Amino acid sequence: MIFLEELTVGSASASAPSARRWKYDVFLSFRGEDTRKGFTDHLYDKLKWRAIKTFRDDPELQRGTSIHPELLMAIQQSRFAIVVISPNYAASTWCLLELTKILQSMDESETILPVFYDVDPSDVRHQKGSFAEAFVKHEEKFREDIEKVQGWRDALTKVANLAGWTSKDYRYETELIKEIVEVVWNKVHPTLTLLDSSEMLVGIEFRLKEICLLLDIAENHVCFIGIWGMGGIGKTTLARLVYEKFSHNFEVSIFLANVREIYAEHGLVHLQKQLLSQILKDKDVQVWDVYSGISMAKSFLCNKKVLLILDDVDQLNQLEKLVGEKYWFGLESRIIVTTRDRHLLVAHGIEKQYEVVELDEDEAYQLFNWKAFKEDEPQEKYLELSKQFVKYAGGLPLALRTLGSFLYKRDPDAWSSALNKLKQSPNRTVFEMLKISYDGLDEMEKRIFLDIACFHKWSDKERVIEVLDSCGFCARIVIDVLVEKSLLTISGKSVCMHDLIQEMAWEIVRRESFDEPGARSRLWLRDDIFHVLTKNTGTKAIEGIVLRLREFEDAHWNPEAFSKMCNLKLLDIDNLRLSVGPKYLPNALRFLKWRWYPSKFLPSGFQPDELTELCLPHSKIDCLWNGIKYFRKLKSIDLSYSQNLTRTPDFTGLQNLEKLVLEGCTNLVEIHPSIASLKCLRILNFRKCKSIKILPSEVEMETLEVFDISGCSKVKKIPEFGGQMKNVSKLYLGGTAVEELPLSFKGLIESLEELDLTGISIREPLSSIGPMKNLDLSSFHGCNGQPPQPRFSFLPSGLFPRKSLSPVNLVLASLKDFRSLKKLDLSDCNLCEGALPEDIGCLSSLKELNLGGNNFVSLPTSIGCLSKLSFFNLNNRKRLQQLPDLPLNNRIYLKTDNCTSLQMLPGPPELCRLRRFVFSSVNCLRLVGYQGSNNIIYSMLKRFLQEIPHFVDRFSIIIPGSEIPEWFTNQSVGHSLTEKLPLHAGNSEWMGFALCAVFVSHENPAVVREVDYLQNYANEICCQWKIPGSQFEGVSFYNRLDQVVSDHLLLVLLSRQHYNFLEEKRCQIKFGFKTRRAVGNKKCLKVKKCGVRSVYEQDAEDLNRTMNLSNNNNSLHEDVHFPHCDF
Helix, strand or coil: CCEECCCECCECCCCHHHCCCCCEEEEEECCHHHHCCCHHHHHHHHHHHCCCCEEECCHHHCCCCCCCHHHHHHHHCEEEEEEEECCCHHHCHHHHHHHHHHHHHCCHHHHEEEEECCCCHHHHHHCCCHHHHHHHHHHHHCHHHHHHHHHHHHHHHHHHCCCCEEHHHCCCHHHHHHHHHHHHHHHHHHHHHHHCCCCCEECHHHHHHHHHHHHCCCCCCCEEEEEECCCCCCHHHHHHHHHHHHHHHCCEEEEECCHHHHHHHHCHHHHHHHHHHHHHCCCCCCCCCHHHHHHHHHHHHCCCCEEEEEEEECCHHHHHHHCCCHHHCCCCCEEEEEECCHHHHHHCCCCEEEECCCCCHHHHHHHHHHHHHCCCCCCHHHHHHHHHHHHHHCCCHHHHHHHHHHHCCCCHHHHHHHHHHHHHCCCHHHHHHHHHHHHCCCHHHHHHHHHHHHHHCCCEHHHHHHHHHHCCCCHHHHHHHHHHCCCCEEECCEEECCHHHHHHHHHHHHCCCCCCHHHCCEECCHHHHHHHHHHCCCCCCCCEEEEEEEEEEEECCCCCCCCCCCCCCEEEEEEEEECCCCCCCCCCCCEEEECCCCCCCCCCCCCCCCCCEEECCCCCCCCCCCCCCCCCCCCEEECCCCCCCCECCCCCCCCCCCEEECCCCCCCCECCHHHHHCCCCCEEECCCCCCCCCCCCEECCCCCCEEECCCCCCCCCCCEECCCCCCCCEEECCCCCCCCCCHHHHHHCCCCCEEECCCCCECCCCHHHCCCCCCCEEECCCCCCCCCCCCECCCCCCCCCCCCCCHHHCCCCCCCCCCCCCEEECCCCCCECCCCCHHHHHCCCCCEEECCCCECCCCCHHHHHCCCCCEEECCCCCCCCECCCCCCCCEEEEECCCCCCCCECCCCCCCCCCCEEEEECCCCHHHHHHHCHHHHHHHHHHHHHHCCCCCCCEEEEEEECCCCCCCCCEEEECCEEEEECCCCCCCCCEEEEEEEEEEEEECCHHHCEEECCCCCCCEEEEEEEECCCCCCEEEEEEEEECCCCCCEEEEEEEEHHHHCCCCCCCCEEEEEEEEEEECCCCCEEEEEEEEEEEEECCHHHHHHHHHHHHHHHHCCCCCCCCCCCCC
């Protein structure tokens, strides 16, 4: 986070115009006859060698009795003065006049440094010895101007009283000179950066400290350090500052700039000459070839303490031939390399690496404001525009500096115009700087980089690799290379890049054809794609089209639009409803994904031999093709939710198919028998294909991992698993009419990890199979079957021994053999009181437990021993009255929606480590009637205030209620409100925020966004926050729920740990509650009002008073029990 900007000497906060420019670091005053050819000459040489700008007078100027104007000007333009007082110093009226002017021009205590060379400071102070003799002559010569002589005496006395050096205290002159140079350097150094520049350092202090730790100056070993990051991020600036800060500690200090550029233009030998010239202080060094250069560098550097910085390295060859190995350098040497390519550092064995990242928001504002306004804060009329430019720059110093400088002294209209221009094309300076990295890529790397920038930013890395590989690339290694070259980043599992790098990539594609999008290689913008496909302007240049619309649109494209795109490899279209389907699709396609594909068939001439993935969910396809078609590279077919599909194609020519997804194809009837011989198939998904009746009698799919026919309600028999099918790990049979499992099922138990038998009935127990030791998930949702069939509901190894033929009387046997079980779904199994064994607490690996829709009144107390339980679903338990104590783990999601008999919440556990707690009790009216919604809310708040919160992810509760408690001092009608932030976000007494909202059922779905990801839920409500005028925003909470029968209250408690980044200048935070509905749901949710309060430790007293008042008013005597939870 380093960059230069306007600054005064020594302070980033002072105004730039007050900074004084020094022409010289040091003015050297001395008696020429005494020291010019000896001590002073050696001192001057070392000062100059250390790059300390030193003025030494010309002997020709020392004539007459007055100071030459050039010397007077040099004194005034010098930051410091070194006065070498030698035995005959006072004999020279010239020296005395010079000394007097120095004292008049400088602050003697700070900037005048005396050196007493072969004299005693006491003799100088009292004018004894040779100094007494000199003044006898001066008084004789200037008897008519004795005040001048007295002034000279006073000057010598003042200088003699200053701290300095006495040569007699040193054994060798070299020791004295070394110490003088060291002291002068330390004094001069803080201003070196600013002497030749009026620039300011933003965010430098912390970065330099981190680099200092890497440099480890105190150690005597040789150390290589790499500084890397994207172009324009400030690597060179940081390296120069490190050089200026530490170069005086080394015998040889070299900053070799622009290595990449010089190497490309002049070659490696030229760089070696530059290096050796700086070592030898000789501009005419002869280097005949690379290897003689290596030999010379090693011989001159091996015994010296060296600081060498190679700036902007882009080839491993540069490192090998310029800095080689550690033994090239003397002990305590430090070699620093800056590069955009991290792998160069890895390949050269540079283990100490420092990544320079973007400026944070405050630093970005500071830098931009200094360049755009020459001050800290923007004028009011520029405030919003400044925010937009800073956001655009994304913390990149180069962009902030370039844009700020360009906008300086321009009016707001010009700013607005410049901003609009940036939306069309990037700033040229920024573009060219970033494009350097692109230019250094090979052809495949360039193509993959452009594909990611145009199509795949923020996509899952593994999915991106899969898509790119399908297009004929070697994506995995190239993505690694692009990350190393600072063009991509990996955030979690997603592929990302800086916005300006993405913009650079877009501009590269745009420049392929400025006026006609149809002549570009990639299309991703909605208007460009509509232009090309409506006007049929496509060409063979187009390689990829990705159109992902946020909302459905209707369009009328030219059916011939794809006819000219003979090189189109990637086609991805979503949320588009076309009146007519395409008459032609390019045979070059390797990846075809088209949600809502509009035709009943693929074009007749479509024969894409290189196609690897065919994805047409929600299409109108009724059959892919007739007869046999050979697609040897096709690995995946997805026709999910294609309601017109009635039969599958012949799979004979698809022997490399790995994934077949026909989920939700409700009219699919006919499964071609060739499916049984797909040897490479890994995933077979016929979920919710309600019309399928018959599957092949036997399948031999040796690589099959997932077999899913759940929801195929007419399927009575599943195939025998023939051959060596040892990889089946997930078997989903729920919701089918299957009455018995095949004999070959026994061969699956070794590999089986997830088993779903929801709602099916098995004729007899399969206890003879043996325990499924690797089982992670079991689902038996609705496993009672269809009454009155007297059948046995199956759990592995006879978990349901028959107590009675009636399903409602089922009792589970011991669960001790299923300690590896992670998920257990027993919902809607009509299990009654006592059906769950007490040893359910022994399921030590259980994370998710679903007991919803059963007939329990209470639950085994051992549930409190499920130490890894994080999801506990008790929805629709109409008879449940009380919950057991909750487990002592760090997160719990507890759902008791529609538990209409529930009266009491669980008591607090003895220990609490909760990091996340979400409690949903929708439509539990008796709970509220018994305990009161306000009391429940206040109890939650009391827990929050009683304990010092630590890291919390989510903590919330939903219960029936229609009024926000009055303790929430900031309330607003509607779904959003703004809260003032604490004056000091780091205040140890500030605990966080408490939020509350009232939401109701609402029958105007048009005002609520429809989403397709809610699956089995009707609605979603979430709480979002944003810092106005900044990029800081996020989601604090979300919950999915079904319909509500009355008003409900949502309470969300947010620990201060969510807002560590807040600073005093951020004075407000905006909270908003949003609702979304599932596709087709006509009854949605609406937030009526909301409230928020900043919570402090001292608020406990106020809350207790409010609770007491509430209890008195409502005559409630029952204490509310709730989990005792730290945040």
